[in-house]
Amino acid sequence: MEKAEGLERKSGLEREDGSERKDGFEKTEGLDKRELICVRCPVGCMLTVTVREDGTLDVKGNSCGRGEEYARKELTDPTRIVTTTVRVRGGRQAVVPVKTRYDIPKGKVMECIEALKEVEAEAPIFLGEVILSDAAGTGVDVVATKSVERTADN
């Protein structure tokens, strides 16, 4: 692999033809072009997104519809599903794994984590149970991804 300056550039994210991936937009014939890796599934398709003059997007390189959806979101409104844990009171496990039911704006991830720092869930907890509603003002609930039984002595 070609050696490049900077750490980020050494992240192994090359285009499939071997050239380096361009971060940000690149002007080509008056069009905005951007390269992305679709993270909607583990396949990791390399997407080439072109913003047409009318503002619509042209996505290439995706092998399913989710790729196009991902590219659109990643360019206009990047979002992530947050997974973490929340402390449990009276349960057979110290913490319960949780996730945001839907993806939330990327910029809200840490705020969501901070909000969850203050939460303690009372066992028993059931898979899918809302642990925190409207996390960090995103309108998205945080739900348990596992059931936690109550300890016998509680």
Next chain:
Amino acid sequence: MDKKADILIVGGGPAGLAAAVAARKDGIENVLVLERDEELGGILNQCIHNGFGLHTFKEELTGPEYAQRYISQAEALGIPCLLHTIVVDISAEKDKKLVTAMNKKDGLFTIEAKAVVLAMGCRERSRGALNIPGYRPAGIYSAGTAQHYVNIEGRMPGKEVVILGSGDIGLIMARRMTLEGAKVKLVAELMPYSGGLKRNIVQCLEDYNIPLKLSHTVIHIDGKERVKGVTVAEVDNNRKPIPGTEEYISCDTLLLSCGLIPENELSAGLGVALNPVTAGPVVNESLETSVEGVFACGNVLHVHDLVDHVSEESYAAGEHAAAYVKEKRSVRAETVAIKCEGGVRYTVPSLLRVEYMEKEQVVRFRVGNVYRNVFLTVYFNDKIVIKQKKRVLLPGEMEQIKLKKSELEKFSDLKSITISIEEE
């Protein structure tokens, strides 16, 4: 407490559960799962991140949610599972297998089974195997151990972290530790490419501005009681550190994510032939090992990237085990070897009995290097039967190819199947 089972499954993780469900659905009444942990689900219980199940359930689940899907299926089918039960020995006598296990409730006991499915999973490569020079302080963990502490115990194994190895667990833990308040300073990868999935590099490192240095390794561990720092250096093409590139990074924790190894102590004790490349059993199209009636699936067979593939493979193993119990297939059937060439490191299966294969046989494999714009070629004897253009093949991502029974049957004198990567 001595028991009998038609099919005994060693391991109640995703592989064991899928095999159990398949066997039960195929009409085997007496399926028994032995799980060493106190709950089913295996390592998925600590993989609380999302990204599981897209292939199997067409939705994105977290590890515990994915596990629960199979646990619920097993429960609905009334499959008995002995928890907190560890298998200490398996032996085979012609058509019966004796499995010695123990747990706190029943003590030491033996189960006689007609067929056994090995689904013990894998373990992480240790520091020792990597032989990093330096002290041996506290603060050196495998990524999986850190994952257990953070995700199961709610405890932090460290505050300032360097990760060696860009395997998926390491990448996932870079994000997890960051989200839980630790500072992840660097991920160093010995190879010139990452061993993890691209999506994890994007979502776990790039999102959090965690640097990844390829062709770098840890050459010294500092700190006598607790880790104080590590020295990282760039390596040359022979993976030897390049003098002058050393950099000291202060940290209190070194996480190791340097790959996984199938856990085959029980298999070896049973006399199952192992493939030195995968460290898993050599299997045929039915995922049956060299010991008749003993099947293997999931990460004990070869390390997978996706649990969806584990489930699919293990479901097949369960079906084959059921067929074995019902039909008593002949081990003497004509067997063809699948050979690897030109960068294909291994295939699973590596043996094929055309007579017993399904209409389509999935052959999974990995490559030993990064290949671009190559052809994936399959030969029956010397004849090319499949030639597929591949834009990219990566060592970190398992590939698969499907062989058609109808095409194989056309070859009356089939001696070998060869899977190869070829230049244009």
Next chain:
Amino acid sequence: MYDVIVIGAGVTGAAIARELSRYEYAGKTAVLERASDICEGTSKANSGIVHAGHDAEPGTLKARLNVLGNRKMEQLSRELDFSFKKNGTLVLCFDEKDRDKLRRLLEKGQQNGVEGLRIIEVQELRAMEPNISDEAVAALYAPAGGIVCPFGLTIALAENACENGVEFHLNTEVLQIERTQEGYLLKTSKGVFESRIVVNAAGLYADALHNMVSERKLNIIPRKGEYCLFDKSAGSYVSHTIFQLPTRYGKGVLVTPTVHGNLMMGPTAVDIEDKEGTNTTGEGLGDLLKRGGLSIQRVPEEKVITSFAGLRAHESSGDFVIGEVEGAPGFIDVAGIESPGLTCAPAIGEYVAEIVQELLPVPKKADFKVHRQGIRAMADADEGERKELIAKNPAYANIICRCELVTEGEIMDAIHRPLGATTLDGVKRRTRAGMGRCQSGFCAPKTVEILARELGTDVGEITKSGGESRFLTGYDKEDIGSA
């Protein structure tokens, strides 16, 4: 006021303590150890070889104690229930020109009183060790040589001494020694101790302690030895302990099976300055594999499960320094105990106990407990014994370390027996939990949990090996939003 205090709970200190515990002292006897556990210094990182005794120069204390210690080991292993195997040693000769050296070694051994020594030719050698290097032309065979578990030996001696009434004070570092009317005042990190007799078995630091009471200074040089340990699947690669005559790469390294069935290679020998410098080095490990490789057909490098380094306490004089210090009555040095110190330990114990007897003669105890029962290992037990153990404590059915088949029951025993384990390393050395091919990846969290539960503390307090070696640094999200 103590009658005797031994400083240092390594194999030497433990052996001395055990021998002292045979006697009916009017006052108390104690061992002071600066580490959080016994067997934390040189004794935990060495070759584990019971040397036959052909190396030491005839007439030296080393030569005498080596042969004596070797002869005592088998009996001792039965009394104290630790792993020992008389597997025999071979010293390889790679060059016809070096046959003289081999003969000289034979003569030295015979002078020292080593039994059964003989030179064997290549054919016999190959029959004994099929994987031996093609370069070997002959070897000195010493059937009296053996292997021992160094932790097993040290811990067994200490436990037995403890059961026979010797106090052990851990985390107790001797900082200062003052002469008093009746003996010595030891100022430690855990208060002041006064004793009539002091035995200095402080290993690498024996010089510092000696120099507190004597004008004639000792100088202990830490000599680093690096080792590689291989997986049990390589354990039968050789069956004897294989030494080398010095080669073109310098002093040879040994290749040996361990009593637990691993293969081990080491040690290098580099004099360093830092007495805490137990780090392995890239050069050292590389050099080791190269030199070890001379003895065998192929080094199974892919099977290395861990590497470690130990520091031998080399005294400039070259021989052991054992005896009452001139000008410091009642202060007994046991210094410079480098290889074959482990082999010599049982003999050193007796030798020092005799010196103490001369200074403070007391009768032997009538009720001395000769025997000590080790931890029952499920891995070595047969079906009947396994069932019996589980019946006694169901925790024996709960495997914690999968690689070495160590159960919760054994770990509980390790914690609750005399001088029980309080750290992860302590459990490891007593039970082997974490010593296998995964090197504690899976079992460390479980062992930490059992330690916390049995010791009545939080898992956050459990350390790897005392001091600041805590396993955990806090709770999830503790540092979130606080900045």
